[in-house]
Amino acid sequence: MMKLNQDTIAAQSTVSGEGGIAIIRISGPESIGIIRKVFRSASGREPEPRHLQYGHVVWQGEVIDEVMAVLLPGRHTYTAEDMAEIQCHGSQFIVNRILSVLMECGARLAEPGEFSYRAFVNGRIDLTQAEAVMRLIHSSGERSRRSAMRQMDGAVSREIRKIQADLADLSAGLAAYIDFPDEVDEAETADNLHRKCLEMADRLERECSEKKGRIEDEGIYVALCGKPNAGKSSLLNKLVGQERAIVTEIPGTTRDILRESVMMNGIRFTLTDTAGLRETDNPVEKIGVERAREAIDTADVRMLLIDSSEMPDDSVRKMIEETRPDLILISKEDISREEPSREILQMIGQIPFIQISAYSDTGVEALKKWLCDRADMDLSKEAVFSQTRHVEAAKRAASHLRACAGSIENEMPLDLVNIDLMAAMEEIGQVTGENAAETVIDRVFSQFCVGK
Template sequence: MATPPGQGALGIVRLSGAEALAIAQKIFRTNNGQSLRPWQLTPGRLVDWEKEEAFDEATAVYFQAPRSYTREDMVEIICHGSPVILEAVVRLGIKAGARMAHAGEFTLRAYLHGRVDLLQAEAVNDLIQATSLRQARLSFRQLGGQLSGRLGRLRQELIHLLSQVEATIEFPEEGIELDRTSLRAQISSIMADIEKLIRSYELGQALLQGIKIAIVGRANVGKSTLFNALLERERAIVSPYPGTTRDYLEEKIKINDSIFTLVDMAGLDQPAHPVEAEGIRRARALATQANGLLILLDVSQPLSESDQEIISLAEGKKAIFVLNKIDLPPRLEKERLRPWALGRPIIEISALNGVNLEGLKQAIAEVFAVNIDESQEEVIFHWREKAALEAIDESLRKALFHLESDSSEEIIAEELRQAAHLLGELTGEIKSEEIINAIFSQFCLGK
């Protein structure tokens, strides 16, 4: 099934392979009694071919190889989105000779038949799982081959450089001399491109996983109340007793077109119990790892030493100072906090009563959202890509070192050869079964 499980107006069952048309026509009968014609949406009915009983109206499309997603014969049957009907279509298809697809098998076949490369295949899954329109745009561009094209050009440049080096090795009688100055400049230029892509990984992760924001503060300042209020549902347990939250909770929230991962955690006070002490230890670690902080303070209490210690966690980080409980008589003035805020926003709210939560959300978007140049076409989203690019960069760095050390051409050529090989593995031009299995195991069954 190419559509999600559950009820819906429509559901799609997809078949691919040499027998796709023959199997589909046992289940689907056209209204005019003729065979399915390529690339035409054809009305008909679904039939239990064992009993010759119709059980739904449907349409079908036959995509004749190689003009299909997998470059094999493909048929898509579009029927009503009843789980009972869809399961019947799948069951009858299996009885007719088909089998259930493995996760990502349709895109795997597209890759194996040369329709997409590995980076484009990953972009398909990224597009399906996109959590924001900005991520979807970037994934769509990668599906179109922009990143693949850029890396392909870099690989061709490397192969050209490698051929120059190897020419001096293979044909010494020709008197060919290696222009080390020119070679150094060209390798440096390729490295600059590679390193720019490596730096884009942080942006890719922010779009894919969400920017992690930790809500930090003393016990009972309203962290869990704020967490629930921003999510607009009761996710964390709230009570008037300090120490209620001992472990941490993470949830995603979308503001404008950015995804944020909010973290609710234990209050950073002196622990009253060993379990609470462990919760505080974890909370401090999470605050250190987070991309940004919401420093929550209780305006009904004066600024304490514990508050000041918590504020110090924001050193070197993006942060918003949030003054909570403004519905109570104030004992902490906004002006008193400005020297500590160092120009960072100070937002006054009542998490319990929902006062100024929209103002806080807009501040979160302005302070923490990753700015994206809409013309930026190449961003890497996955650790596999980053690790491969770092290995390529390291090989090129070694090649530069050997150039500057007047090492032999054979050593320089080996580093360039390794970099070109890794670039080929990254795009899938050079196939690695382990990498292929890891990528396609993350796909849904219908894609």
């Protein structure tokens, strides 16, 4: 789609709708000329580059709006080309009106992500940095903000360059062998290459953690499960600090899945309250139980509540086996007020547990701490590749490297080995975008919003 970079584009960069002010951005060779045509500074002087100036947008003799405008000529801009910005009143009508004036002056409406696309094409940022911009725009917590900032600063790009340098060394060794086979000992070269390919494949796979990226950006999904009346809904309400789920003493009250998010320690935790797990003939509850099982299967963390005011029977044992919880919560501590019974402890075995009460708050802080520690464990992994697209490319590269090793084992000609090595390098290059296919690049930028 986006190939022409010679023209001048414009778009609203602030969210569409009504607001205090709205910002319109312009980029391309005509940016400065267009602003000079439509903007009249209040001082009557020509607008000076890089100075925010007060004035009006005037078109065909009519004052359209009172605005601030800035000219940004040169390569030191977001897109690395001439840019300008207008801050007008935040009425969608006014924004559209000014945009149409800009169109009349020769600009065209920008496609989604086209400003960032230009920054990429003009070599100011690579693909991982462009993606970081999008992560920042979507960031809703400290962890995703921090990680996206590092990525935008080029942390991912730098690590990838190191990997590329090592792959290039490997390839140079192979090339030397292919060009001067008499000067190197074949067995040694083959053995060496074989080992290095496998080491490199291992390293690439070790550096992959899609989970880390997902936790940073989306947070952790926590499923609360257990028998009806175990106290799941009460605990959810406690953790989110408001009465979201309906609590009654009637077993089977919660039927649909209820999701609520809380931020703790800069991480979003999405808690899922589920229908109590039990056999039932009620068709509505049945669907609820099915959905509960689905939510439990897909959760990052499964917490099973066991009611301490009930004698644990075999159904509890079965539930532990079925749900494989990461943590057991022994609920209603305010009623029992004692250590868990021997029967319960036996069933729990090695699974960590916390005694908890949604009424007296016992164990609530300990539970929050357990959840935060758990998230920290997942986030502490150092991983160059944490975004889905990067992880997929790294894994493809690793499998090409394993194919290299396989070819060497089968004593295939080294020229053939080289083909797979090249493919691995190409995959890594896709991540930063230096040799990414048009379709890959298009896919990245099509996820952007208009005006960025």
